[in-house]
Amino acid sequence: MIMDIRPRQVPVFLVVPPRALLLDIAGPMEVLRRANMEQAAVHFQVTYVGPSSDVLSSVGLGLTGVVPLPARLPDGALVVVSGAVDQPLGTVADARDTDAPLEAEIVDWLQRSIRSGIRIATICSGALLAARAGLLEGYECTTHHSMLSALARLAPTANVRDNRLYVEDRERLTSAGVTAGIDLMLAIVTREAGHATALAVARNLVLYLRRAGADPQLSPWLEGRNHIHPAIHRAQDAVAAEPARSWSLASLATVTSTSPRNLSRLFNEHVGMSVTDYVNRMRVAFARELVVGSRLDMDSVAERAGFSSTRQFRRAWNRIHDATPARLRASAA
Template sequence: MRRVVAVTFDGFQLLDLAGPADVFAAASLLVPEPGYRVEVASVRTGPVAAHGGVTVTAGTALRDVEEPVDTLLVVGGLSAPDHVGDRDLVEQIGRLARTARRIASVCTGAYLLAEAGLLAGRRATTHWLAAAELSRRYPDAEVDADPIYIRDGDVWTSAGVTAGIDLALALVAEDHGHALARKVARGLVMYLHRPGGQGQFSTPMRAAAPRDEPLRELQAFIDANPADDLSVPTLARRTGMSERHFSRVFTEQTGVSPGRYVERSRADTARRLLETTAHPLDRVARESGLGTPETLYRVFRWHWRIAPGDYRRRFQAKEN
């Protein structure tokens, strides 16, 4: 069995533990050997209170964990940044990381990895609300707030809460292949196993909702009609504004320029088409408004750090 040591502390996020634990448990039912054994650990044995009032039992004290550890998984939670001063916790994480096959964190568990020196010189992610502070506290880490998970060598970090499930699925895929990870995702009634490069938000969530109703309607129009002419002059005419005024107001109220919003929306449409259809890439490019396979490839690599063909093969919802 692959031994997964899940590190907890008072105030941790319950789903950061329960989500990956259920992924590993489901995977163990689908593979002959080796499966996974999740071991909940903390500085001391006994009850550990999650944020929200649920209590779990840590059956193992971290100081008593001996080799071998396959996966060291540090969960997160609102209290994680407050625990960086717990020297026993941080030192035990550092000790176990030296011999574990791989190290992973969910959400703000990245703070504890960083405090243990495990993110120095590495790319990492965390919950988008915590990313700026993580970067400020640990400037030797390259913090990227966008992806849902990042692998840098043997260190994996993920975004917040449910992204821990995506991280665990990626670890299963590394061990047993993407087909098994998709089966686990379907068994857990997840839409699909998302790639790490996918952003923490869908396109509508990645731009603020405008205050003005005409701009909110325009956002909806863009998302529903990606193959239309969505140039700034055309969009400005739809709102009855001059091009300059439209660009300024749209950017001010959404946080992104009209051109960037259109590109994101088209990229998101292309992603959904790759997930749910068997259309060839040239048709996906046309229907998403990206025009050519070359543009589709460039935009997809920029937004999700994976080629569109690879994305379809690895993450299409329907089993091939």
């Protein structure tokens, strides 16, 4: 039997608006480019689309080769709508009025093209285009802090959230300004290609402070990774890829090609905690996802996260979280 080892394709269509904010495009798409290099199971196939083939970006650099907005999107597509600025660097006049027909074309295309099974992710002011298309009505969403009131006006039935890096509500994903688009794309990579890939991408891009959408604090998956020691990163990658595995100091020492004693010393020096504490924190992070994202009972959560008992799981959980797993699940419902 011949096995099909071709990667699963994720079609991504990035909408390039007039006066495109360059970091809204380059940041998230660099995450996807690197994700394609880090693994072979999933391939993000990116196409840049828009109403104009040539766009002047926010920093005055011209973007070319943008293809027309497609007549129909394939099933399972991800549409990314990037943001725009009032005035690109080096221009002397506000181009918003002359660009209005192009923005209207994007809005009309979004209205016609986004259907069930198509995810839309907005970066910064891209949320305003999605709102004008009526795609955020009844959804939780966010945008750059300076545009929250405008978003609320454009989507009166939406639940516009402030102080959020990004918000995921079913097939609508919205992010705050500029670099938050990178955080959102790392979350998408995590979902499509796994934590290990997202961690490798973040580390390669020197994004040690990757954050979670609902809270501005450090993501537990990148806690203790603001160092550049390759052996420790190898150990952390191994734990992140299989947090439920029975990791011992000796088994991780084998992964890192160092002695258990040296690995223990390096962890305390560079990570600021012991190997056991680090493994337990990763298991708690994995368990938190199971608590929020499933209806598994706590015995099953503990087992899947690699804890020997529910009691051990609760002890590890209580060292990190104030709320019990049950309360967290109830608040996230």
